[in-house]
Amino acid sequence: MTDVAKKRRVASQITAEDVARVLGVSQSTISRAFTVSASIAEETKERVLKTATALGYRPNVIARSLITRRTSIVAVVIENLADPFYPLVLDALTQRIQSCGCQTLLFVPAAGQDVEDILPMLLQYQVDAIVITSATLSSTMARTCALRETPVVLFNRYVPGLDIHAVSCDNEAGGRLVAEFLIKTGHVQPAYVSGLPDATTNLDRERGFVSRLDELGVTSWLVEEGGSYGHEAGYAAAKRLVARRARPDAIFFASDVMAFGGIEALREIGLRVPEDISVLGFDDVPMAAWPSNALTTIRQPVKEMADEAIALVGLGSPGSAPAEPTTRFISGTLVERTSTIDRKRSAVGRRPKTRIARH
Amino acid sequence: MTDVAKKRRVASQITAEDVARVLGVSQSTISRAFTVSASIAEETKERVLKTATALGYRPNVIARSLITRRTSIVAVVIENLADPFYPLVLDALTQRIQSCGCQTLLFVPAAGQDVEDILPMLLQYQVDAIVITSATLSSTMARTCALRETPVVLFNRYVPGLDIHAVSCDNEAGGRLVAEFLIKTGHVQPAYVSGLPDATTNLDRERGFVSRLDELGVTSWLVEEGGSYGHEAGYAAAKRLVARRARPDAIFFASDVMAFGGIEALREIGLRVPEDISVLGFDDVPMAAWPSNALTTIRQPVKEMADEAIALVGLGSPGSAPAEPTTRFISGTLVERTSTIDRKRSAVGRRPKTRIARH
Numbered sequence: 001m002t003d004v005a006k007k008r009r010v011a012s013q014i015t016a017e018d019v020a021r022v023l024g025v026s027q028s029t030i031s032r033a034f035t036v037s038a039s040i041a042e043e044t045k046e047r048v049l050k051t052a053t054a055l056g057y058r059p060n061v062i063a064r065s066l067i068t069r070r071t072s073i074v075a076v077v078i079e080n081l082a083d084p085f086y087p088l089v090l091d092a093l094t095q096r097i098q099s100c101g102c103q104t105l106l107f108v109p110a111a112g113q114d115v116e117d118i119l120p121m122l123l124q125y126q127v128d129a130i131v132i133t134s135a136t137l138s139s140t141m142a143r144t145c146a147l148r149e150t151p152v153v154l155f156n157r158y159v160p161g162l163d164i165h166a167v168s169c170d171n172e173a174g175g176r177l178v179a180e181f182l183i184k185t186g187h188v189q190p191a192y193v194s195g196l197p198d199a200t201t202n203l204d205r206e207r208g209f210v211s212r213l214d215e216l217g218v219t220s221w222l223v224e225e226g227g228s229y230g231h232e233a234g235y236a237a238a239k240r241l242v243a244r245r246a247r248p249d250a251i252f253f254a255s256d257v258m259a260f261g262g263i264e265a266l267r268e269i270g271l272r273v274p275e276d277i278s279v280l281g282f283d284d285v286p287m288a289a290w291p292s293n294a295l296t297t298i299r300q301p302v303k304e305m306a307d308e309a310i311a312l313v314g315l316g317s318p319g320s321a322p323a324e325p326t327t328r329f330i331s332g333t334l335v336e337r338t339s340t341i342d343r344k345r346s347a348v349g350r351r352p353k354t355r356i357a358r359h
Numbered sequence: 360m361t362d363v364a365k366k367r368r369v370a371s372q373i374t375a376e377d378v379a380r381v382l383g384v385s386q387s388t389i390s391r392a393f394t395v396s397a398s399i400a401e402e403t404k405e406r407v408l409k410t411a412t413a414l415g416y417r418p419n420v421i422a423r424s425l426i427t428r429r430t431s432i433v434a435v436v437i438e439n440l441a442d443p444f445y446p447l448v449l450d451a452l453t454q455r456i457q458s459c460g461c462q463t464l465l466f467v468p469a470a471g472q473d474v475e476d477i478l479p480m481l482l483q484y485q486v487d488a489i490v491i492t493s494a495t496l497s498s499t500m501a502r503t504c505a506l507r508e509t510p511v512v513l514f515n516r517y518v519p520g521l522d523i524h525a526v527s528c529d530n531e532a533g534g535r536l537v538a539e540f541l542i543k544t545g546h547v548q549p550a551y552v553s554g555l556p557d558a559t560t561n562l563d564r565e566r567g568f569v570s571r572l573d574e575l576g577v578t579s580w581l582v583e584e585g586g587s588y589g590h591e592a593g594y595a596a597a598k599r600l601v602a603r604r605a606r607p608d609a610i611f612f613a614s615d616v617m618a619f620g621g622i623e624a625l626r627e628i629g630l631r632v633p634e635d636i637s638v639l640g641f642d643d644v645p646m647a648a649w650p651s652n653a654l655t656t657i658r659q660p661v662k663e664m665a666d667e668a669i670a671l672v673g674l675g676s677p678g679s680a681p682a683e684p685t686t687r688f689i690s691g692t693l694v695e696r697t698s699t700i701d702r703k704r705s706a707v708g709r710r711p712k713t714r715i716a717r718h
Contacts, residue, residue, distance in 0.1 A: 034479060053503050059483050073464070076465075081449060082450070084446075086446070087440040087446040088440075088441075091440040091467055094465055095467060098466070098467070103464050103465070103466065103480075104464070104467075105462050105465075106435075106453055106462070106463040106464075106465045107457070107463075108454060108457070108463075110454060110457070110458075120393060120411065120412065121393060121462075122462075231645075231646075231649060260646075260649065261649075263651070264651050286590075290623060291623045291627070292619075292623050292626070292651060
């Protein structure tokens with residue numbers, strides 16, 4: 001045994017019973033003091049933690065997990081932390097996981113690494129559940145997880161026909177909201193700039209947008225492929241779009257970050273946003289509210305999505321998790337800022353009173 | 360025993376030996392296939408993972424940890440995921456931790472929650488090391504970790520006099536770089552907008568900036584308190600700063616996000632960046648390269664900082680970790696974009712040729 005192992009063994013010989021005896025409280029009080037979300041008076045908790053530290057006591061979740069078969073660890077797979085939407089997602093998921101007395105085991109795949117390669121490694125950690133964002137899952141791997149009875153939920157993705165939980169913003173409804181808003185505000189030549197070509201997020205946003213335009217009697221709209229959700233993609237697509245013969249009077253980008261790139265491109269060309277072209281995004285990342293963007297966008301209900309995902313894998317309110325694979329869609333809301341204009345009320349070319357949305 | 364526990368027990372009865380026998384390979388090949396960073400042919404690895412999945416075998420890191428006293432889990436505490444600098448940090452740390460065959464256990468303190476309250480909970484997970492970003496640590500808690508022989512490193516922070524590892528960008532040298540750059544490019548009235556008042560990051564940037572100005576014979580500079588590192592703080596501070604009798608010709612903000620807020624404020628007032636006022640930040644977050652910001656800034660060497668932090672806690676290259684508490688400062692670099700101007704070369708008020716820096 002190494003010195004480290006020896007020291008650790010000594011520390012672990014102090015039990016919850018010892019701490020309880022010293023303080024004259026029950027063992028369950030000691031347990032509650034070490035559980036993030038447990039109901040316990042702040043003063044009592046501090047007293048327990050202080051004494052436990054002084055005595056060298058700390059509960060061993062890992063050893064306990066071999067008996068309870070629960071590690072209180074939830075794996076979160078997240079691919080794209082550089083996109084400001086995903087830090088929001090990770091924050092919401094982690095806060096929710098912590099409020100259930102669990103911790104987040106984070107996995108960020110390396111460039112080009114497949115989620116399928118990662119799962120066997122995550123399963124080694126005997127995690128209680130797995131949340132997968134910004135990636136899909138094959139049916140083989142879904143079966144592997146099912147076999148192990150490790151609940152899995154896809155976040156911001158779903159795979160039609162796959163027996164697995166999924167939570168997503170209602171992207172189709174979001175696309176429909178944008179179409180309605182643009183027509184109501186007098187736009188006649190709308191355009192969509194797409195994101196990742198195969199992602200359900202992208203496909204649903206486009207489907208909702210064009211189907212609602214069609215229902216509203218609009219006969220002409222433009223679609224330009226972005227190819228990804230990034231700033232560069234939005235920038236390049238906007239340049240291609242305005243070079244077309246039929247110039248749009250509004251562009252709906254598949255993500256906020258693409259819209260920021262698009263706004264840059266339009267300004268470089270000398271087009272005014274929103275006077276010449278209205279711009280909309282999707283996500284409502286923090287910088288959408290910055291005055292230089294002031295982006296009208298669909299706000300994804302990230303907190304509600306995180307709560308729902310954690311409920312689907314059976315944490316938080318035990319027994320409430322559905323037995324059958326369930327896909328939940330949660331509606332976003334349209335946040336109006338000044339990157340769009342009401343063309344019915346404003347003579348084209350006249351600058352409207354600027355409304356600055358700060359938060 | 361619950362049904363879940365039963366199923367798990369059945370799956371765990373399949374051993375590495377079984378998988379090795381089926382495939383006709385050694386047990387160490389099986390082990391390498393389940394280790395992220397291990398040297399193994401891609402084809403062999405896939406064959407092992409496929410067969411292991413089919414047989415229902417997976418190694419149990421958790422059970423093994425009771426023998427090895429290593430969980431292969433590194434805790435990362437991160438407070439401010441909404442600031443785009445911290446997702447960069449988390450990405451770099453997690454990639455490095457994974458390349459050592461370990462996983463990141465993430466902890467995001469709730470608003471107002473103290474890191475001191477979190478550590479006892481993290482220690483329950485028997486983590487191999489702890490990385491703490493954007494928070495400090497009391498000497499009591501540092502002693503608790505030392506007692507448990509759990510290596511701790513502060514990231515982007517250090518506490519003078521505290522016996523604990525720390526890795527930080529050389530913020531003082533960064534401030535000096537900015538001062539030299541501004542004087543070399545003909546600025547005569549520079550200003551600093553500070554961030555979090557007590558943070559070493561902020562204090563060191565300011566100290567480097569003003570001490571170098573002083574050395575260069577500059578006798579007058581302005582300092583305006585930001586109070587935080589946020590967009591709103593930069594926006595408000597810039598407005599206060601230009602309302603002063605002596606208007607600055609360059610503003611160095613303590614963070615990029617503050618600089619973005621400052622640029623917004625200056626534009627609203629009708630001041631041109633950089634013709635009227637040069638603007639600089641610190642961090643080099645992705646949006647610093649977006650054309651509408653094109654921010655001259657100090658790039659923090661995030662990847663090198665992550666590598667160093669992981670080395671200090673003894674992962675990656677075992678035996679290389681220093682025994683004594685060590686603080687490492689790593690130099691940043693100045694990235695010049697078009698939010699600054701060379702006032703010696705440009706007649707004031709004439710717009711220079713725009714250099715767009717895209718990445």
